[in-house]
Amino acid sequence: MRILHTADWHLGKIVHYVHMTDDQRHALNEFIKIVNEVQPDAIIIAGDLYDRSIPPKQAVELLNDTLTTLIKDFNVPVLAISGNHDSPDRLQFGQELFRRQGLYLDTKLKADRQPVTLKDEYGPVHFHLIPYVEPVEVAYVFEDSSIKSHQEAAVKLIEDINERFSMEERHVWIGHAFLAGGMESESEERLSMIGGSPYVDAHLFHDFSYVALGHLHQPQRITKDYIRYSGSLLKYSFSEAGHKKSVTIVDMDEDGNCTIEKKPILAARDFEIVEGYFDELLQGDAPKHPENYLHIRLLDDGQLVDPMGKLRKVYPNILHLERKRTGGANAYQDLEKVKERQKRSHDELFASFYEDIKGDPMPDHRKALVDQVIQALKDKERGQ
Numbered sequence: 001m002r003i004l005h006t007a008d009w010h011l012g013k014i015v016h017y018v019h020m021t022d023d024q025r026h027a028l029n030e031f032i033k034i035v036n037e038v039q040p041d042a043i044i045i046a047g048d049l050y051d052r053s054i055p056p057k058q059a060v061e062l063l064n065d066t067l068t069t070l071i072k073d074f075n076v077p078v079l080a081i082s083g084n085h086d087s088p089d090r091l092q093f094g095q096e097l098f099r100r101q102g103l104y105l106d107t108k109l110k111a112d113r114q115p116v117t118l119k120d121e122y123g124p125v126h127f128h129l130i131p132y133v134e135p136v137e138v139a140y141v142f143e144d145s146s147i148k149s150h151q152e153a154a155v156k157l158i159e160d161i162n163e164r165f166s167m168e169e170r171h172v173w174i175g176h177a178f179l180a181g182g183m184e185s186e187s188e189e190r191l192s193m194i195g196g197s198p199y200v201d202a203h204l205f206h207d208f209s210y211v212a213l214g215h216l217h218q219p220q221r222i223t224k225d226y227i228r229y230s231g232s233l234l235k236y237s238f239s240e241a242g243h244k245k246s247v248t249i250v251d252m253d254e255d256g257n258c259t260i261e262k263k264p265i266l267a268a269r270d271f272e273i274v275e276g277y278f279d280e281l282l283q284g285d286a287p288k289h290p291e292n293y294l295h296i297r298l299l300d301d302g303q304l305v306d307p308m309g310k311l312r313k314v315y316p317n318i319l320h321l322e323r324k325r326t327g328g329a330n331a332y333q334d335l336e337k338v339k340e341r342q343k344r345s346h347d348e349l350f351a352s353f354y355e356d357i358k359g360d361p362m363p364d365h366r367k368a369l370v371d372q373v374i375q376a377l378k379d380k381e382r383g384q
Helices: 020-039 057-073 095-101 134-139 148-164 307-312 329-342 344-356 364-381
Strands: 001-005 042-046 080-083 105-108 116-120 123-130 172-178 210-214 219-221 225-228 246-251 260-265 271-276 293-298 320-324
Touching: 001 020, 001 210, 020 057, 020 246, 042 172, 042 210, 057 080, 080 123, 080 172, 095 105, 105 123, 105 148, 134 148, 210 246, 225 260, 307 320
Parallel strands: 001 042, 042 080, 080 105, 123 172, 172 210, 210 225, 271 293, 293 320
Antiparallel strands: 001 246, 116 123, 219 225, 246 260
16 A cells, blocks of 8 residues: 655745745645656645644635545545644534545544554555644543543553554554653644653554654654654745755555655745855845745944845745854853743743843732633634
């Protein structure tokens, strides 16, 4: 069986105030060309179809056009799940009707859920569609209040599969999670750590023939070749400038052994970090392509008049412009501060901001109010 694995389309994404819909449309056209070339037996989309719970109209139209093409023109089953950016309630609209057309989209966890079973010349392959869920949702479905972390939730879900199905057959896990050891980028939203760690141990999945993951935006394997993130459709931050975006082709034999190949997704405009002196940059040959999305670091020391305006006449898609700091203890200390801040939770960042402004630590009663607001915003973003 040939499987095409993709994830993290994030349709409706805005990067540095730029709507990425045109770039996403180009990338999905490239994706459809790959579908036509490789002729898969199934397509997996492992979560984060949209970038937010209420996507813009253009993003909804783009997803509708793409799925319609895949189902009607290629007649290939599409197996998709909701990610942490998606609204489970909105995505599940028309779910049963779509299944009859070959679109299997799971957004809510059920205790008695059944896999999607497809067959090839060697027999059945069972696809377990596990949407992104908080540990509390798993605890509720299985009536087990001891489940507090994403790891404990994954253990319970896999135990349930092992109890109800024969793992001697071929099984594929489709999930949206953060496996320990995975490489992050700045464009990924941190998963909830309420009540426990967001990380899941990859060794839990040893009984599966293939594990198709979404959430981390860099294509990568985790401990084994058959446990993989396909990566995002496009680059969505300059921390991904060095990534090579792709989709994953999986050829599974009769014993469940997988041969893996990555097919590159060619973007209309790449993300690129460029360093140089202002006068040299104005010559126009600094980046690989002048239409690329650029993060420019100026090496000049002196005063410059309207550098952004002048540079944008040469490079229209500059998204960020900064002066490069010189080396030394201060620069190193600033970098360490940035790294430290990136590890903080939302409430810790707000508490630090409060102390910087007020000069005193945030009182406990104010911390409680901030925690309530942050949780309410998270719930609203997920459409709960």
